[in-house]
Amino acid sequence: MKSQSYMKLEIPSRSDNEAFARVVVAAFASRLDPTLDEISDIKTAVSEAVTNAIIHAYEDRVGLITITAYLEQNKLTVEIKDEGIGIEDLEMARQPLYTSKPELDRSGMGFTIMENFMDEVKVYSAPGKGTTVVLVKEIRSKKELPSS
Amino acid sequence: MEIEKLICDDCLIMRLRGELDHHQAEQVRAAADEALQDKGLQRLILNLGGLSFMDSAGIGVILGRYKQMQQRQGQMAICEIPRAVAKVLEISGIPRVIPFYKSEIEALRQTARGAAVKRRARQR
Numbered sequence: 001m002k003s004q005s006y007m008k009l010e011i012p013s014r015s016d017n018e019a020f021a022r023v024v025v026a027a028f029a030s031r032l033d034p035t036l037d038e039i040s041d042i043k044t045a046v047s048e049a050v051t052n053a054i055i056h057a058y059e060d061r062v063g064l065i066t067i068t069a070y071l072e073q074n075k076l077t078v079e080i081k082d083e084g085i086g087i088e089d090l091e092m093a094r095q096p097l098y099t100s101k102p103e104l105d106r107s108g109m110g111f112t113i114m115e116n117f118m119d120e121v122k123v124y125s126a127p128g129k130g131t132t133v134v135l136v137k138e139i140r141s142k143k144e145l146p147s148s
Numbered sequence: 149m150e151i152e153k154l155i156c157d158d159c160l161i162m163r164l165r166g167e168l169d170h171h172q173a174e175q176v177r178a179a180a181d182e183a184l185q186d187k188g189l190q191r192l193i194l195n196l197g198g199l200s201f202m203d204s205a206g207i208g209v210i211l212g213r214y215k216q217m218q219q220r221q222g223q224m225a226i227c228e229i230p231r232a233v234a235k236v237l238e239i240s241g242i243p244r245v246i247p248f249y250k251s252e253i254e255a256l257r258q259t260a261r262g263a264a265v266k267r268r269a270r271q272r
């Protein structure tokens with residue numbers, strides 16, 4: 001691990017952990033002195049990835065979600081990993097509005113939100129093995145950029 | 149998540165407070181379903197003023213209720229959008245189908261006007 005600033009969180013895939021997971025990552029990221037908008041972006045993107053692990057990766061069972069995050073200079077990297085069903089067609093899954101569960105009031109906007117709110121989104125997945133989502137965001141220092 | 153429900157004539161107002169994620173979405177859905185059993189309700193106003201967080205689960209809940217109101221040829225509006233929620237709403241495309249208003253009172257007034265126009269159109 002290159003980074004000196006590192007965290008790891010393991011949680012069971014229960015929906016009452018969604019808020020906990022995003023708050024922990026936001027608290028970790030706060031070391032970079034992000035703006036309120038940046039904090040809000042990070043929380044939203046993490047929430048999307050964690051929710052996907054809960055409802056898609058593990059469906060009706062409870063499995064393990066591992067969240068690691070590290071800081072390098074002004075860059076936050078968050079990895080959300082599950083060992084669930086995996087994604088067959090990544091390109092289709094990332095399309096705006098695509099959802100495999102329309103019956104559950106899903107909007108299919110999870111990946112679109114991650115892409116809009118973070119600088120980089122990488123998805124690694126193997127059917128039957130699991131999925132890892134990597135989210136990267138550069139925090140623009142408040143001192144350099146006065147908010148308009 | 150706190151949900152306050154108010155009924156004003158044919159309008160159901162739901163004031164949401166807290167964080168609207170997948171975990172909390174079910175509560176909002178259930179509260180709306182229960183109130184909307186009254187088929188006389190023709191308008192739904194969601195007041196998001198108390199939300200400190202919303203992700204795509206909120207989009208799902210909002211669009212789901214919009215479909216419900218469409219099925220009864222009713223109307224829906226959203227008001228008091230907090231900054232933390234605005235970006236998610238913008239990306240969702242919801243502004244193209246559901247009108248946003250600054251205040252609850254404005255949403256009430258504007259939807260009442262819309263309802264009157266609809267009634268006249270039906271009578272013709």
Ligand SMILES: Nc1ncnc2c1ncn2[C@@H]1O[C@H](COP(=O)(O)OP(=O)(O)O)[C@@H](O)[C@H]1O
Pocket residue numbers: 048052053056057058082084085086087093094098099100101106107108109110111112131204
């Ligand atoms: N961790 C995951 N494991 C398995 N499938 C996933 C995972 N994350 C996303 N998917 C698939 O990608 C689709 C799109 O995800 P998303 O954009 O978040 O929309 P939604 O969650 O509303 O369905 C999901 O419907 C699901 O089929």
Ligand SMILES: [Mg+2]
Pocket residue numbers: 048051052109110111204
């Ligand atoms: Mg999703």
